[in-house]
Amino acid sequence: MRILVTKLIIVSAFLPYILGCRVDFFFCTLVFFVLAFYQLFSNKKLNGKILALAVVLFFSSLPVIFNYIFNNDDIPVSTFFSSVSRFLLPFFLLFIFSSILVKCDDRFFVDISFFILKFLVVITSYTIFTVIFRVDDVFNLYAVGGYDGVWWQAYNLNRYTGIFNQPLESGIFYSTMLFVVILLNKQKFLTGWRFYFYLLFILIGGALSFSKNFIVLGLFIALLQYLILNPKKIVQLTCVLVPVLLFLSFIFINISNASYLESFVDLYNENGFLYAITAGRFGSGQTQLELMIHEFIANGFLYGVSINSTLPFDNAYIEYAYQGGIVPLIMYVSFFLLIFIFGLSLNKNAYGKTLLIIACYGIFCSIGGPVINANRACIFYLLFISMFILLSKNNSVLISKVRS
Secondary structure, X not given: OHHHHHHHHHHHHHOOOEOOEOHXXXXXXXXXXXXXXXXXXXXXOOOHHHHHHHHHHHHHXXXXXXXXXXXXXXXXXXXXXXXXXXXXXXXXXXXXXXXXXXXXXXXXXXXXXXXXXXXXXXXXXXXXXXXXXXXXXXXXXXXXXXXXXXXXXXHHOOOOOXXXXXXXXXXXXXXXXXXXXXXXXXXXXXXXXXXXXXHHHHHHHHHHHOOHHHHHHHHHHHHHHHHHHOOOOHHXXXXXXXXXXXXXXXXXXXXXXXXXXXXXXXHHHHHOHHHHHOOXXXXXXXXXXXXXXXXXXXXXXXXXXXXXXXXXXXXXXXXHHHHHOHHHHHHHHHHHHHHHHXXXXXXXXXXXXXXXXXXXXXXXXXXXXXXXXXXXXHHHHHHHHHXXXXXXXXXXXXXXXXXX
């Protein structure tokens, strides 16, 4: 049953929007209430570490709800539902995982990983299709907001995100799966041509989105992960890394939109490297995010400013603070600190070390946007965090090689 429920959650994450609604949120909400009701009448134990993470995220969402109730702004119900659902979904997911993944083992991890990797090949192929053939919002069921939406804005800049609504989500998904593939290779569960096959699709999918969370952050942290897990394979890493860099350079030069490259250069010339690498988020003293920080400190330190901001949230820390005040911000930071603490205490095997890696990725990735509630991608990020926490406890000899 645990494998079936987990796979259904994964499938829901890959489904298109239906009438503008996210299938994954409604399905996970249903599973959450069923499991919560069942938990009331059973003695089944939940995993304490994963449940602790869920509780932290739950309390991070409460001030946002209170902010809506007591806010004098005329906030549409649709805006409230959209914001609150994004905050509650991570809590629902972690509660579900604390229940159904209690007996997670190596075979379960391998089974789920290959299940997702097969979908990854399909959705990356679809992304390649959108590069070759221009799509419209009638055919593409994954684009929301019409031609003014984020998906189309990225698409018109030749940043191809496939089923993901924006490059941030695509970057989080492909970075997470890159960490998983490296771990599978380390554990001898994914070797030979299969390893390079899935690695190629991950690199293509991540590169096509031009997400800095993948191209800059994800690849760098994956490199650190490989060195930590395989300290004696520097030569092998070099043989793999050089072709990868050449491949990514080829894609960047031949597919990228000149206006996207020119905008980076213009930002650099305007206010320097920090301003350019953060896409204008920081570095001038008067960016939208910097103005949000000033407004939060002046008017919303305790209870937040509003969930109805006219400016885009391009930073997770600012988003939590701006919408709910200092408590959600502390809870968000505490979430990653807990994972980091768990990783430090459970880093005796490759799972524990990868838990530290994925926590570091989340901390830095949050500078560009919310990791734990990014549409679709957060499901995979939180799923593997939960599995790594459980598998890190197992310091015994791993099972024999599992083939896909």
